[in-house]
Amino acid sequence: MPEQAVARQDSRETLSFYVVGALFLIVVPLLNVLPAEDSWLHISDFRLNQFGKFLAFAILALGLDLIWGYCGVLSLGQGVFFGFGAYCMGMYLSLQIGKESVYGSELPDFMVWTQVKELPLFWYPFKNFIGGFLGAMLVPMLFATIFGFLAFRSRIKGVYFAIITQALAFAAWLVFNRNETRLGGTNGLTDFKQLLGFRLSDPSTQRGLYILTVLALAASYMLCRWIVASRAGNVLIAIRDSESRVTFSGYTPWKYKLFVFVVAAGLAGLAGMLYVPQVGIITPAQIGVLPSLEVVIWVAVGGRGTLIGAILGAVAVNYGRSVLTNYFPEAWPFILGGLFVVVVTMFPDGLVGMIRKLSDRKKTPSPLIKAEGSTAA
Amino acid sequence: MSLAGIPRKLLVLVVLLLSVLGLCLQSALAADEADHIASTVVSSADPIEQALLDVKSEDAAVRSKAVALLIEKGDASLIPKLDAIRAEADRAIRVAIKPVIDLLKNRANLTSEQSDTRRSAAADLVGTGRPEAITWLEQAAAKEPVWWVKYTMEESAQLIQLRSEDQAVQLVAVKKLGELRSQNGLSALKEFVEAGAQSGATNEQRALAEAAQTSVERIDSWSRWASVMETLFRGVSLSSILLIMSLGLAIVFGLMGVINMAHGELMMIGAYATFVTQQAFIAWFSPEMFDWYFPVALPVAFVTAAAFGWVLEATVIRFLYGRLLETLLATWGVSLILMQAARVYFGDLTAVIAPQALRGGAQVMVGVYLPYNRIFIIVLSTICVLGIYFLLFRSNLGIRVRSVTQNRNMSACLGIPTRKVDSYTFAFASGLAGIAGWALTMVGNVDPGLGQNYIVDSFMVVVTGGVGKLAGTIWASLGIGGLNKLIEPVSGAVYGKVFILVGVILFLQWRPQGLFAAKGRNADA
Numbered sequence: 001m002p003e004q005a006v007a008r009q010d011s012r013e014t015l016s017f018y019v020v021g022a023l024f025l026i027v028v029p030l031l032n033v034l035p036a037e038d039s040w041l042h043i044s045d046f047r048l049n050q051f052g053k054f055l056a057f058a059i060l061a062l063g064l065d066l067i068w069g070y071c072g073v074l075s076l077g078q079g080v081f082f083g084f085g086a087y088c089m090g091m092y093l094s095l096q097i098g099k100e101s102v103y104g105s106e107l108p109d110f111m112v113w114t115q116v117k118e119l120p121l122f123w124y125p126f127k128n129f130i131g132g133f134l135g136a137m138l139v140p141m142l143f144a145t146i147f148g149f150l151a152f153r154s155r156i157k158g159v160y161f162a163i164i165t166q167a168l169a170f171a172a173w174l175v176f177n178r179n180e181t182r183l184g185g186t187n188g189l190t191d192f193k194q195l196l197g198f199r200l201s202d203p204s205t206q207r208g209l210y211i212l213t214v215l216a217l218a219a220s221y222m223l224c225r226w227i228v229a230s231r232a233g234n235v236l237i238a239i240r241d242s243e244s245r246v247t248f249s250g251y252t253p254w255k256y257k258l259f260v261f262v263v264a265a266g267l268a269g270l271a272g273m274l275y276v277p278q279v280g281i282i283t284p285a286q287i288g289v290l291p292s293l294e295v296v297i298w299v300a301v302g303g304r305g306t307l308i309g310a311i312l313g314a315v316a317v318n319y320g321r322s323v324l325t326n327y328f329p330e331a332w333p334f335i336l337g338g339l340f341v342v343v344v345t346m347f348p349d350g351l352v353g354m355i356r357k358l359s360d361r362k363k364t365p366s367p368l369i370k371a372e373g374s375t376a377a
Numbered sequence: 378m379s380l381a382g383i384p385r386k387l388l389v390l391v392v393l394l395l396s397v398l399g400l401c402l403q404s405a406l407a408a409d410e411a412d413h414i415a416s417t418v419v420s421s422a423d424p425i426e427q428a429l430l431d432v433k434s435e436d437a438a439v440r441s442k443a444v445a446l447l448i449e450k451g452d453a454s455l456i457p458k459l460d461a462i463r464a465e466a467d468r469a470i471r472v473a474i475k476p477v478i479d480l481l482k483n484r485a486n487l488t489s490e491q492s493d494t495r496r497s498a499a500a501d502l503v504g505t506g507r508p509e510a511i512t513w514l515e516q517a518a519a520k521e522p523v524w525w526v527k528y529t530m531e532e533s534a535q536l537i538q539l540r541s542e543d544q545a546v547q548l549v550a551v552k553k554l555g556e557l558r559s560q561n562g563l564s565a566l567k568e569f570v571e572a573g574a575q576s577g578a579t580n581e582q583r584a585l586a587e588a589a590q591t592s593v594e595r596i597d598s599w600s601r602w603a604s605v606m607e608t609l610f611r612g613v614s615l616s617s618i619l620l621i622m623s624l625g626l627a628i629v630f631g632l633m634g635v636i637n638m639a640h641g642e643l644m645m646i647g648a649y650a651t652f653v654t655q656q657a658f659i660a661w662f663s664p665e666m667f668d669w670y671f672p673v674a675l676p677v678a679f680v681t682a683a684a685f686g687w688v689l690e691a692t693v694i695r696f697l698y699g700r701l702l703e704t705l706l707a708t709w710g711v712s713l714i715l716m717q718a719a720r721v722y723f724g725d726l727t728a729v730i731a732p733q734a735l736r737g738g739a740q741v742m743v744g745v746y747l748p749y750n751r752i753f754i755i756v757l758s759t760i761c762v763l764g765i766y767f768l769l770f771r772s773n774l775g776i777r778v779r780s781v782t783q784n785r786n787m788s789a790c791l792g793i794p795t796r797k798v799d800s801y802t803f804a805f806a807s808g809l810a811g812i813a814g815w816a817l818t819m820v821g822n823v824d825p826g827l828g829q830n831y832i833v834d835s836f837m838v839v840v841t842g843g844v845g846k847l848a849g850t851i852w853a854s855l856g857i858g859g860l861n862k863l864i865e866p867v868s869g870a871v872y873g874k875v876f877i878l879v880g881v882i883l884f885l886q887w888r889p890q891g892l893f894a895a896k897g898r899n900a901d902a
Contacts, residue, residue, distance in 0.1 A: 074702045074705075147882075150882050150883070150886060151882065151885075153886075154885050154886045154887075156882075156885055158701055158702065159636050159701045159702060159705060160840055160885075162636075162702060162705060163636075163836045163837070163839075163840050164840065164878075164881070164882060164885075166833060166836070167833050167836070167837055167878045167881070168878060170833045170874070171874050171875045171878045174871040174874055174875070175871060175872075175875060177871075178871055289833070293706075293709060296706060297706070297710075300706065330717070330721060333713050333714065333716065333717035334713075334714055334717055334718075336710070336713055337709075337710040337711060337712070337713030337714035337717070338710065338714065339710065340706050340707055340709055340710020340711075340713070341693055341707050341710040341711060341714075344697070344703045344706045344707040344710070345693060345696045345697065345703075345707055348703070
């Protein structure tokens with residue numbers, strides 16, 4: 001890619017980042033508070049909450065874009081890391097319910113049903129917020145470190161890695177569904193009441209969480225930008241385009257891959273942590289094979305290999321989903337499946353690629369130089 | 378009055394006549410009763426006829442004597458008569474007659490044409506506990522050609538002996554049951570062991586307990602063996618399902634570098650094709666023809682799935698050659714669409730009725746029972762492997778497929794139509810998935826999620842086996858299927874899956890390219 005083009009794209013992305021960021025951070029919450037309820041400008045509490053959820057998903061998508069779009073490693077297990085983060089925060093929130101629970105017990109409701117008399121040991125760290133916060137960040141990263149170390153070191157790559165992570169998502173889903181893991185089984189964790197003393201049912205708390213999510217997304221974006229722009233980022237792109245050549249140049253690709261995999265897992269954990277208090281429930285259905293794959297489609301729709309594309313894709317697909325499932329509940333799997341096929345076969349650069357093509361007809365090379373597998377037999 | 382017109386004489390005559398008639402009737406009835414009483418007193422010439430009357434007696438002693446006689450001398454021809462008596466008798470008599478009917482029926486069934494009937498008759502005779510049954514069972518066992526039925530007869534005879542009053546007989550029976558590895562005798566034997574362990578036990582009881590203990594141990598060690606055998610069998614059965622699925626995946630992956638996530642749904646299409654064929658047979662053919670739907674469904678399933686595969690290749694996959702991860706995503710999208718289409722069109726619960734020949738199973742050893750449908754799947758996967766072997770290594774098409782797999786460009790230069798080879802191979806692999814779906818209808822319901830249950834495991838097989846090697850796929854599916862069933866009883870199905878995943882990851886540490894890696898210049902494919 002010529003350097004000028006990179007610089008121009010960068011400045012454009014920066015500009016749009018500030019504009020959109022300000023829009024989401026300041027204008028949207030103001031529209032929630034200021035206009036009268038029946039005004040067309042008004043954004044209801046429900047919508048605001050929904051946007052908060054989409055933006056949490058956008059953080060998850062950023063992580064996947066970092067590892068897939070920039071490093072060419074397709075992880076089909078991001079839902080698992082998301083789930084770890086969400087469950088850690090969910091455990092903290094469950095313990096905050098305290099005596100307000102249905103059975104009036106200090107223990108979460110599902111433990112009362114399943115005849116658990118004492119809090120299991122691994123729940124103790126989640127009694128305070130610091131434990132929940134650190135758990136939501138560190139558990140996914142730690143798990144990613146171990147898993148990634150084993151996978152990348154033995155040079156499991158490309159489609160093999162995708163399949164292994166998919167099996168991971170499948171296995172995690174099975175395990176979280178079990179009652180004896182003491183995580184609420186199929187019903188998951190729900191019925192949360194308060195976070196750090198703020199009532200979760202209060203619109204102002206939800207507003208605060210929304211603003212927090214926007215800030216977290218902005219911070220994640222900056223982090224990813226910084227990583228991508230750094231020397232390591234160049235190596236990542238080089239690995240994506242030709243791993244063997246990077247190896248022959250004296251780098252150890254697996255270390256870079258591991259690093260970026262762990263960062264992506266941390267971002268997924270952060271997304272999960274922000275998701276739970278806003279949605280109010282976390283179940284194993286959120287961490288299975290399909291949710292993990294949906295993340296991939298968000299990124300693909302938005303345009304992989306561009307950070308803004310990941311955010312755009314996550315928000316657009318989820319918004320489309322919330323609208324469409326209202327009107328045609330049975331059609332959504334068709335649309336999702338169709339999106340997979342159409343985007344992959346016809347628009348490999350996604351929305352961002354299309355916008356770029358439309359906005360400047362000059363010959364800018366695709367951001368996506370033939371991806372992994374180009375040497376495949 | 379209306380009678381006024383009738384002559385008085387006539388009226389008197391009628392009254393007289395009526396009264397005579399009434400007297401006659403009364404005396405006739407009385408005579409009948411006398412006859413009846415006489416018949417119970419005067420013994421009939423035929424003892425069986427006599428006993429048939431005696432069982433209806435109010436006297437319990439007479440009844441039980443008659444019952445004993447009927448059991449000893451009676452045969453199956455009495456059953457309708459006994460049933461008739463039972464239908465109108467009161468409760469005490471019904472209770473008395475029931476064992477007679479059971480015994481006679483089961484005795485007759487011991488010589489039935491159907492081996493299953495013979496076997497269940499032998500098993501049922503244990504419940505009556507009558508010593509007479511022992512000789513019947515022994516006689517029947519001597520003539521029995523089917524070993525499993527013969528086994529049940531001998532076992533039943535010994536189980537009845539166990540209730541004997543004579544402790545010497547009991548001791549023999551206890552030892553015999555041990556030799557027979559009788560699962561059914563286990564609880565009775567354990568009772569003997571407990572009885573012998575009590576403080577007030579007699580010497581005989583102790584001796585019995587000792588013998589029972591050895592028998593129990595023998596039976597236990599045998600049943601451990603039997604469960605190992607059954608686990609192995611279940612493992613092989615799961616492996617062969619995985620194998621049929623993975624073969625198609627592996628061929629396509631090796632040849633075209635396509636990860637076909639919709640493979641499971643092609644299998645689902647095969648299963649639904651079988652279901653539709655069945656419905657067609659129900660709708661259009663006579664019930665006697667019904668079982669023929671299953672063989673007919675085989676080509677239907679193959680062709681339907683192959684046609685879907687061919688269309689899939691022509692419309693989606695051919696744009697994605699060389700882009701492995703993209704094929705994965707696009708085919709995943711296709712699988713979502715197919716699944717939802719099946720859900721919308723067929724609904725959630727549809728099942729296929731197995732043809733007569735595939736119901737039931739074979740008892741190959743004491744405690745080891747192999748269902749026919751599982752055996753069928755194992756045989757089928759063996760045939761598939763052989764078929765694929767011949768197709769790939771002994772046919773013209775096979776040579777082309779292998780050469781394109783090894784070096785696409787060079788093959789094209791040598792005049793092999795690589796596009797056609799791709800298209801045919803993909804359709805063939807899809808048809809293979811259809812066959813897998815056809816076979817799977819025998820072991821489970823047909824539902825839209827059918828493919829999803831196996832797809833993750835099948836991909837693990839492909840990854841573990843290495844790409845483009847038949848032997849790798851076979852060994853990997855045997856390993857993963859076997860391990861799955863081996864771990865299942867210990868830790869449950871869920872943790873079994875987790876262990877398999879961990880196992881595969883650790884295995885890939887040691888062999889990153891799978892069991893049978895491509896070497897040389899193809900290695901970095």
